[in-house]
Amino acid sequence: MNIRLYNALILTMEPDSPVFAGEIWVKNDKIAYIANRDELSEQWNKLNVPRIKWDLELDCKGNLLMPGFKDAHTHSAMTFLRSFADDLPLQEWLNDKVFPMEAKLTADDIYDFTRLAILEYLTSGITSIFDMYLNPDAVAEACLDIGMRCCLVGGLNNFTSSIHQMEDEFLKWNKTGSLINYQLGFHAEYTCSKELLCGVSELAHHYKAPVYTHMSENIREVEDCKKRNGVTPVTYLDSLGVFDFGGGGFHCVHVTEQDMNLMQMRRLSVVTNPASNLKLASGIAPIAEFVKRKIPVAIGTDGPASNNCLDMFREMFLVTALSKYREDDAASMDALNVLCMATTQGARVMNQNKCDSLAVGKCADIIMIDMHQPNMQPVHNISKNLVYSGSKSNIKMTMIGGKVLYLDGHFNIGEDVEYLYKKCNAIVKRICNSTFLK
């Protein structure tokens, strides 16, 4: 497949690269050529452009091409609980509403609700997800069937899965070299026995692999851990050797100086989930502090039961706006920094370094931003327009691995979207017995 995306503005997210006018050529699943307009017109004859056989030539009409967003923390299939049980504190919400309903989910349900989430990722320009959930195989199948890129992360806990199962998944999904890869992980300190965590640590040491987990999301979690173990979750987990080969924490809202020192030492990353942290009254993560210490920060939506949407524009705005509020400094966390978190840093957390920016040889995970909508005008500064006034309504195209999966509001996923909605509503009727359903 040869695809030509021409007449575009391009934001590569390569270091210090400004926005320029030009075009991008895609060959199969990779970027084959990127040129600015002037270079291209000089090389036009040499490249013999008119004689290349294009499978698709897309006139971008001055719209912006940029790397797709990386949703670095999500539980896709939790779409099944969207708007089911909001307005509750975290632990109550988990224990009384989420866990009992999740117990009723089949692998097929997870497959279908992951597919529902993927549709939403595509509408929001998200080309890759870092997904922790029950039954990673079902999540992977949903992604493969549609063409979504996904890094699975182990969600090990005392109730489901096992070390042995995670190791199998780790080996299976890192072997395929396709859209799916896998990072070791567990649900959280408060859902894992010491024995289990030691097992995770052994696995990390055996494969010299990083480990990811929910960490220090709210105060109660931290206080409970201190009661149980005498120290904070970061310190406790580190003491078991879990982070000896790096990794990182989802949330990290309530961390101490000592926690951050440890995180620096172990080269841990943070995946921040600002909408979820507000909505569950968990708090505001100290993003400016992480950045000052060069702790890499990526951005996640968290699952749609706690957010409740999968919209990176909302998250990007919140990362900068909440940092400004928290630091009492309107200059905190500029737009380009936040864009970097939402693209390149997200890719690195997921060990998807080939998807982090637009460059020759990298994965063709490209989105097109509609600049012809009023919220993107006038054009003083494109990065600021994206982070401060951008919206998922600006997503005109989402391409993953060279395949155009979403274009001008239409999905190209070989599936009837309405049929999937009906199926999903029937499943939630069975599981949750909701009263308002079409």
Added chain:
Amino acid sequence: MNIRLYNALILTMEPDSPVFAGEIWVKNDKIAYIANRDELSEQWNKLNVPRIKWDLELDCKGNLLMPGFKDAHTHSAMTFLRSFADDLPLQEWLNDKVFPMEAKLTADDIYDFTRLAILEYLTSGITSIFDMYLNPDAVAEACLDIGMRCCLVGGLNNFTSSIHQMEDEFLKWNKTGSLINYQLGFHAEYTCSKELLCGVSELAHHYKAPVYTHMSENIREVEDCKKRNGVTPVTYLDSLGVFDFGGGGFHCVHVTEQDMNLMQMRRLSVVTNPASNLKLASGIAPIAEFVKRKIPVAIGTDGPASNNCLDMFREMFLVTALSKYREDDAASMDALNVLCMATTQGARVMNQNKCDSLAVGKCADIIMIDMHQPNMQPVHNISKNLVYSGSKSNIKMTMIGGKVLYLDGHFNIGEDVEYLYKKCNAIVKRICNSTFLK
């Protein structure tokens, strides 16, 4: 004009009215009939539906009709500074970046940039705005030419406009009975002399009219006022009789117990602007406290130079999410309450009581929410879907005064949108000398 919107879900925002399936008929600029599906089918022959001559019949395909959003605080024409000067503290941003650029604006510029903002309001389902800006006449003309509903509010200050001019505008724009009305107002305590404020008070007394102003937006403003006048802005302004006939404050982030007592006594409203307040590091308003005291709360975007977008979905999510965070209570500020702020309470602040809900005889200011997008599925609870996972990408139609101005991504405003974008970029090139412009 007779318009029939059929095969819809309907959320009227009338007290205690649930969502139901049915249709809405519009005659000229008013709602002529609303019925649920069962009632309608019983009355089908009596109403003689097949013989009514419809100018437009729109199959809503199961999508949701609801009252348009009311953006209860904005400065539309500030689109000209979008992404021009972010990441600065409020006073510096105002004094060094905003005021000098505003001084260069002509009435024609304000007209064009208000039109740019109106396009964005339409894409966000906003059918009415409470607009404070230089040259209200130019703002009104832009609204009238497109068909936008607008309540102008006086922006009196020491540098532009005058009491006399505001009185003229007040009389002129409240006489027309059309899309435009006018409320008395002034910019803020810190930009108005005591003499000017006494003039506002006299006018309020003369016309028994409410008065609106920016009030207690950030700590510096409150502290400066206390230094100058010995009391907080609310107390000071009230002592001059400004609020003797009601009115309200935009922002109200930093208010005291005594301020809130006064606000209750004078029946003042609050218009909250959460995105702007975060982005300028002003703070988080005590919305739960206002609601507990039955102080009416409406929602505004603030101007696009401080937000930077005009998106009520972002604001609605922030109102509830920030309240949950501020009160440390994930149950704070439920979705239906927030929807009410964004529709009915907004209309009341603007003295547009005929636009607050969907009912026979009310203004046909109706929006259609696309339920066939993945972020609105599954359907456990429509209000929660709207507030927690809704997005401007769900706005399928925006109708104001019975005119469909926006439908399926297309504007019906008798104007070439691209031409307006070009014009706006040329103006900012002249005024701001920006380097990145198409």
